Amino acid sequence: MSDPLNIPSRKEVLSDYQSSGQDFVAVYPIHYHRALLRAHDLMPVELWGPSQYSTTSADAHLQAYTCSVVRCGLSFALDGGLEKARAIIVPHSCDSLQGLGSVFLDFIQPKTPVLTLYVPRGRREMDVEFFARELMALDKSLAKITGKRPSEKMLHSFIDNEQKADSAMEAVLNNRIRIPMSNRQFYELMRTRQYVAAEKFEKLARDTLESMQQDNRTDCSHKLVISGLVPEPAELLSVMDDAGLTVVWDDTACIGRRIYPETDDADPYVRMARSILGAPPDSALGSSVEARLAHLLDLTRNKQAQGVVFWSVKFCEPELFYLPQLSRGLELAGIRTLLLEVDISEPASAQVQTRLEAFAESLT
Amino acid sequence: MSLRDSLMYHLNVSLLGHGALRIQRIKAQMTMNRQGWWHHEHLNPPPVTSAWLKELISRHYLKGRWITGTQKVAWVTSGAPIEFLKALGYYLIYPENHGAVCGIRRVGDEKCKVAEHAGWSRDICSYARTDIGTILSGKTPVGKLPKPDLLVCCTNICQTVLYWYQVLAQQFKVPLILIDTPFLYSKAPEHALDFVEKQIQYAIETAEKVAGVSMEPKRLRHVTELSHDAVDLWNRIMHTGRARPAPFLAFDEFIHMAPIVEMRGDQATVDYYRALLAELEARIKNGTGALKEEKKRVLWDNLPIWFVVRKFGNLLASRGVALVASTYTNAWGELADLIDPHHPIESMAKCYIHPILNRGTGQKLQTMKTMIEDYEVDGVLLHSDRSCKPYSIGQMDQQSILLKQLGIPALLLEADHNDSRVLSWEQSENRLQAFFEVLGV
Ligand code: SF4
Ligand code: SF4
Numbered sequence: 001m002s003d004p005l006n007i008p009s010r011k012e013v014l015s016d017y018q019s020s021g022q023d024f025v026a027v028y029p030i031h032y033h034r035a036l037l038r039a040h041d042l043m044p045v046e047l048w049g050p051s052q053y054s055t056t057s058a059d060a061h062l063q064a065y066t067c068s069v070v071r072c073g074l075s076f077a078l079d080g081g082l083e084k085a086r087a088i089i090v091p092h093s094c095d096s097l098q099g100l101g102s103v104f105l106d107f108i109q110p111k112t113p114v115l116t117l118y119v120p121r122g123r124r125e126m127d128v129e130f131f132a133r134e135l136m137a138l139d140k141s142l143a144k145i146t147g148k149r150p151s152e153k154m155l156h157s158f159i160d161n162e163q164k165a166d167s168a169m170e171a172v173l174n175n176r177i178r179i180p181m182s183n184r185q186f187y188e189l190m191r192t193r194q195y196v197a198a199e200k201f202e203k204l205a206r207d208t209l210e211s212m213q214q215d216n217r218t219d220c221s222h223k224l225v226i227s228g229l230v231p232e233p234a235e236l237l238s239v240m241d242d243a244g245l246t247v248v249w250d251d252t253a254c255i256g257r258r259i260y261p262e263t264d265d266a267d268p269y270v271r272m273a274r275s276i277l278g279a280p281p282d283s284a285l286g287s288s289v290e291a292r293l294a295h296l297l298d299l300t301r302n303k304q305a306q307g308v309v310f311w312s313v314k315f316c317e318p319e320l321f322y323l324p325q326l327s328r329g330l331e332l333a334g335i336r337t338l339l340l341e342v343d344i345s346e347p348a349s350a351q352v353q354t355r356l357e358a359f360a361e362s363l364t
Numbered sequence: 365m366s367l368r369d370s371l372m373y374h375l376n377v378s379l380l381g382h383g384a385l386r387i388q389r390i391k392a393q394m395t396m397n398r399q400g401w402w403h404h405e406h407l408n409p410p411p412v413t414s415a416w417l418k419e420l421i422s423r424h425y426l427k428g429r430w431i432t433g434t435q436k437v438a439w440v441t442s443g444a445p446i447e448f449l450k451a452l453g454y455y456l457i458y459p460e461n462h463g464a465v466c467g468i469r470r471v472g473d474e475k476c477k478v479a480e481h482a483g484w485s486r487d488i489c490s491y492a493r494t495d496i497g498t499i500l501s502g503k504t505p506v507g508k509l510p511k512p513d514l515l516v517c518c519t520n521i522c523q524t525v526l527y528w529y530q531v532l533a534q535q536f537k538v539p540l541i542l543i544d545t546p547f548l549y550s551k552a553p554e555h556a557l558d559f560v561e562k563q564i565q566y567a568i569e570t571a572e573k574v575a576g577v578s579m580e581p582k583r584l585r586h587v588t589e590l591s592h593d594a595v596d597l598w599n600r601i602m603h604t605g606r607a608r609p610a611p612f613l614a615f616d617e618f619i620h621m622a623p624i625v626e627m628r629g630d631q632a633t634v635d636y637y638r639a640l641l642a643e644l645e646a647r648i649k650n651g652t653g654a655l656k657e658e659k660k661r662v663l664w665d666n667l668p669i670w671f672v673v674r675k676f677g678n679l680l681a682s683r684g685v686a687l688v689a690s691t692y693t694n695a696w697g698e699l700a701d702l703i704d705p706h707h708p709i710e711s712m713a714k715c716y717i718h719p720i721l722n723r724g725t726g727q728k729l730q731t732m733k734t735m736i737e738d739y740e741v742d743g744v745l746l747h748s749d750r751s752c753k754p755y756s757i758g759q760m761d762q763q764s765i766l767l768k769q770l771g772i773p774a775l776l777l778e779a780d781h782n783d784s785r786v787l788s789w790e791q792s793e794n795r796l797q798a799f800f801e802v803l804g805v
Contacts, residue, residue: 063778065487065753066757092547095522095523095524095757098523099725099754099758102724103761105724105726106725107765116549118546118547118556121523121544122544126562127544130546130555130559134555137553137555286544287530288533289531289534315487317523317527320485320487320488321531328483341485
């Protein structure tokens with residue numbers, strides 16, 4: 001399977017931003033609203049790692065039992081990786097990111113301004129109200145950096161763009177079985193959403209849909225859903241390819257759980273808040289086990305997946321708590337499950353690869 | 365409430381249980397008042413009031429054994445606002461406190477293993493594993509834990525509790541009230557305070573529905589007053605550690621904090637703390653310290669290592685090192701001034717968003733600095749608790765600032781509050797010996 005799309009890498013996109021004088025903001029996981037940054041003429045570039053990055057620099061600040069997403073992310077910042085960013089945003093997604101935000105602000109105090117965003121854990125109307133005010137506060141902090149005051153109209157227009165990009169992403173996922181791409185290529189495409197503009201992603205997604213086959217691919221022997229945080233290290237996607245496993249839906253926090261629903265509130269902050277809090281069930285949004293299980297059961301049924309792979313980061317409590325009850329519920333419904341636990345600062349271990357291969361065989 | 369349940373409750377708890385526990389306490393106090401009953405090379409006898417504490421805790425758990433069918437039961441996180449639940453007549457269980465009991469009785473590992481066997485990772489908080497293991501095994505050193513009718517989770521200590529309580533909600537199929545307290549990187553913004561207040565209002569409505577009763581404002585005010593008084597007394601008890609020699613150590617606080625966590629809002633807690641304070645003040649007057657000889661004074665950061673509290677205490681005592689304060693126990697006293705019985709809900713919002721674990725790591729360092737001065741501390745022991753990321757992340761910077769900027773000896777000890785498999789005692793002992801040398805003892 002070739003790469004007909006010429007998927008831009010993160011490095012290429014960042015160097016484009018720098019050569020064209022486009023300002024960008026480094027954003028740690030998970031939820032925030034891209035439109036708010038775009039309205040300030042800032043391009044969001046997300047930092048899920050970087051994967052297989054040495055954690056040495058972070059070792060002076062974080063204990064070894066902090067997850068590798070946070071340790072790699074801090075090391076990268078300490079090594080100067082974020083110096084060119086106009087700001088660093090640390091959404092409050094878990095205890096470890098809370099710690100990272102606080103260590104940045106209280107002790108490291110980098111030259112680049114660090115902004116935080118508290119994402120509420122409920123989906124009640126009061127959560128939406130609070131989050132709208134939190135986004136408004138972030139807007140004010142950004143204004144201090146950029147000197148811009150985006151109008152409501154401008155915000156709405158950027159929200160529209162993001163919604164289009166999200167629905168294009170959903171369409172690509174829905175048609176995955178007809179898209180002649182390996183898992184690895186497919187994820188490269190999906191993950192561009194983390195660093196390219198919504199308009200650019202939408203185009204990439206539409207081009208992908210145009211190039212897809214009329215019929216379902218015949219080379220997918222086993223269909224799976226991936227759940228977890230972030231599909232790193234990416235070599236494991238190639239292991240899946242080799243084992244004849246095709247990912248037919250993504251339920252990771254970096255992709256599938258951030259396909260936000262369309263909203264139409266007149267107030268742009270409320271509109272952004274409602275959209276994020278309307279995301280699919282997610283541990284970082286405090287979803288119940290019941291909601292997450294129902295969602296996974298729906299996905300596996302609709303996509304006729306035989307298995308779910310929980311791709312978890314070691315020490316990631318938000319995910320680890322849910323796994324036993326989710327696995328049990330899925331197994332009871334005849335869906336096979338596999339837990340892969342990875343340290344994203346390291347390459348995938350041979351043991352993890354073997355487990356994945358054994359899992360593929362068990363689906364036969 | 366069924367007649368049978370009610371009869372069994374009154375027979376076993378009000379009549380037999382209370383009577384037997386009171387007799388036990390009186391006997392223990394008589395022994396403690398006798399000359400020559402205490403033999404310890406380095407420690408003076410504990411306060412006589414300790415016997416009362418045992419009675420209080422035993423009564424609490426005894427009640428829990430027979431409570432089903434007589435009173436609604438809520439399981440709550442340790443930092444949650446509970447005044448409204450008390451005012452609505454709920455009986456409260458704190459899984460974290462129960463976890464500590466399991467830790468002290470050294471059955472924490474056993475419970476953790478049950479949870480791990482059922483699929484929960486060793487990398488999740490050991491309190492949660494202890495609790496899940498208790499539920500799955502049905503075994504607890506306190507006899508029996510009543511099933512909850514309601515779960516109340518407040519995120520002011522960590523986000524972990526929310527995932528943990530989602531597991532409980534799935535297990536027990538009961539409503540879960542979430543009180544989400546936005547983390548404070550700096551000053552509390554107005555919209556965060558409003559948000560917490562609204563959630564408390566909403567929590568009251570939900571708790572009323574589950575209990576089938578309406579809130580009486582007078583009762584809420586009364587419980588809040590009791591809560592305020594207990595927190596204030598607890599604060600004063602901790603402050604006795606400022607005296608030289610300190611009559612009460614953080615090791616004692618770890619044990620005597622149980623009522624402030626799980627019986628806040630009860631008259632019995634106020635009475636008990638008042639008596640304890642009086643006894644400690646008398647000790648200060650007599651110049652009686654907790655240690656027979658106090659040479660150096662140390663501050664503790666983070667949760668206790670429950671399964672070696674006593675061993676640890678003895679080791680420090682043998683070198684004349686008094687653990688005079690801890691940021692952990694301090695957390696239950698430092699917000700006393702924010703509780704206002706005349707404005708219970710607004711003040712609850714303000715109070716419960718501000719605990720140490722809901723504020724930045726720089727704030728925690730500031731608290732340490734203040735305590736170092738107030739308690740005239742010579743060194744700091746920071747427990748790097750593998751299970752508790754919100755408390756532990758930031759400690760490496762805190763330690764280096766204490767050492768480099770303040771010149772205070774500070775030791776980071778790797779352990780876990782409830783999972784003994786994480787602690788290497790020999791290694792820790794060696795490191796502590798080196799720390800003692802730096803302190804000059
Ligand atoms: S991997 Fe888990 S623990 Fe780490 S930052 Fe992401 S959500 Fe937090
Ligand atoms: S993570 Fe820490 S604060 Fe949270 S329940 Fe565990 S010990 Fe308590």
